[in-house]
Amino acid sequence: MAIWWEVVLLIILILWLILHFLKQLWESRLYPPGPLRLPFIGNLWWFGFKFSADTLAKLAKQYGNIFTIWIGHIPMVILSGFQTVKEGPIKQSEAFAERPLTPFLKAALKERGILLSNGHTWKQQRRFGQVTMRRLGLGKKGLEHQIEEVAQELVQIFAQAKGQPLDPMLPITNSACNVICTLAFGHRFSLEDKEFLKLTEALESSLNFAGTFFHVLYEIFPFVMKHLPGPHQKALLSIETVLSFGKKEVERHKEHHSLHEPRDFIDFYLLQMEKNKDVPDSTFDDENLSQAIFDLFLAGTDTTSGTLQWALLLMASHPDIQDKVRKEIEDVFGSSQIIHYQDRKKLPYTTAVIHEVMRSKYVFLFGAPRQTTEDVNMLGYFIPKGTLVIPDLRSVLLDPKEWETPDEFNPHHFLDKDGHFVEKEAFLPFGAGLRACVGEQLAWIEIFIFFTSLLRSFTFRPPEGVKELNQEPVVGLTTHPHPYKLCAIPTSDP
Structure with missing residues (x-):
């Protein structure tokens, strides 16, 4: 009798799984095509529970420039290539204006701040962020002068190695973090300050968790995971x-x-809180302020640090390009004149190199996710309201239809035949549309000043005996180089 009941239960379970699978197939018809979706895990089987830098590119080749992958029961529509992203988040910006509220993001960030809020909160916080960035003097003397001071501190740290092999990751990350401290708090920290080191460690831990196996598990099974220990x-x-x-x-x-x-x-x-204390629908409060500060660190530390790490690795790997950058700086400014951000127009080759670093070694795995605010029809596909959408900016920056040698590090992508710098419409490392990065101008100033300060002070070479530095990325939410060392030879040395 017990065996008979076990057989019945097994048959019921099998029938339930079949019905569940058929229901999933029926639901999937609403979305663009993609890999076969399995019960519970969705498409996680396709990429072995782990993304690589070229995962989405492989899927685009198989299913086209608009396709769907399922993370458990959550559909994600991917927009691949420049023309597709242009038709979506750029031309239909309002329809792609929301951020998805996944279970982990809800638990961690409470739908506050600038980056991950929506609706009325987002509009008020983003507008304030844009205005305040301008008021704090981006591109003017105030904050730019402080960035120059941080850059010189970084130069001194590199100089202390006296040309011996050093790992640039920690000093670059700490310097980028200190720029955000200056912006948010009005002061910098000593790089040995214990509280500051706790901050940088916490930021790194937060970012390293994104996209991991346990992160995916939390998004699929939040009611279970929130009660369990783990990363x-x-x-x-x-x-x-x-x-x-x-x-x-x-x-x-x-x-x-x-x-x-x-x-x-x-x-x-x-000051804004004080002005709005009697406004009924004001979102300016202590909680949104704390979250906005977190957003500044989240968006402005790891991205800038990663870009500069890639920049130095590429300079050490391409000594001919490095020499051209240094020669241009010396020809225009000599060895003593201070270089300001506005001087970038005098340095077309250097500016092209910085753009090419950001294009060829894009620091995100893909673009920041969006969520549709309405039903969307684009390029023959239907995307339902409330769908999580990924504009794959990596595919835009590597689109063979837009770049002559997309897989090569080639500064001439941004130069005309006469050596003048040229803007490219498909250069979208900061996103596009209503959700483009609020801190883009700060990032440009910081990267330009740090890069030119380091390149005029040092020649970067691989350590003796190292023939080639690894250019394969370490993949997480951001894509950093594998740990590496290089020698910063002072330019005054013979």
Whole structure:
């Protein structure tokens, strides 16, 4: 009798799985094509539960420039190639204006701040962010001067190695983080400060968790995962550490406020809170302020650091290009004149090299996810309202229809036949449309000043005995180089 019941239960289970699978196939018909979706795991089987830098490119070759992959029960529509992204988030910007509210993001960030909020909150916070960035003097003397000071501190750290092999990752990351501290808090930290080191470690831990196996599990089974120990709990704790760091700075600003003469992001935000204290639908409060500070660190530290790490690796790997950059800087500015961001127009080759670093070694695995605010019809496909959409900016920056040698590091992608710098429509490392990066201008100033300061001070070479530096990326939410060392030879040396 017991065996008979076991057989019946097994048959019922099999029938349920079949019905569940057929239901999934019926639901999938609403979305663009993609790999076969399996129960519970979706398409995770296709890429072995792990993305690589070329995963989406392989799928685009098989299924076209608009396709769907399923992370468990969550559909993700991928837009691949420049023309596809142009037809979506650029031309139909309003329809792709939301961020998806996945279970982990809800648990970690509570739908606040600038980057990951939606609706009224997002509109108020983003508008404030844009205005405040301008007020803080991006492109003018104030903040740019402080970035120059951080860049010179980084030059001194490199100089201390006296041409011996060094790992540039930590000093570059700490310097990029200190620029955000200047923007948000109005002051920098000593690179040995224990609280500052805790902040950088927490940021790294938060970013390293994104896209991992446990992150995927949390998104698929949030009701189970939130009660279990594991890396997801460490990531949530790391995010809270960064938020707490910001909250402490906010309290210090409240104690010694200078609302009559705001000097940094927190000052401007507290002033905005005061102005809106009687506005019923105001979203300016302590929680959104803490989240906005986290957003500044999230968007402005790892991305800038990764770009500069790639830049130095590529310079050491392409000494001919490195020599041309240094010669252009020397010909225009000599050895002593300070280079400002506005001087980039005098350095077309250097500017082209920086653009090409960002194109060929894009620091994100793909573009920041969007969510459709309405049903969308584009290029013959239907995308339902509320769908998670990934504009694959990596595919845009490597699109063979837009770039002559997409898989090569080639600064001439941004130069005309006379050596003048030229803008390219398909150059979209900061995104496009309504959700383009608020901090784009800050990133440009920072990368330009850091890069030119380092290149005029040092010649970068691989360590003795190293024939080739590894250019394959380490894949997470961002794509960094594998750990490497190089020799920074002072340019004054023979």
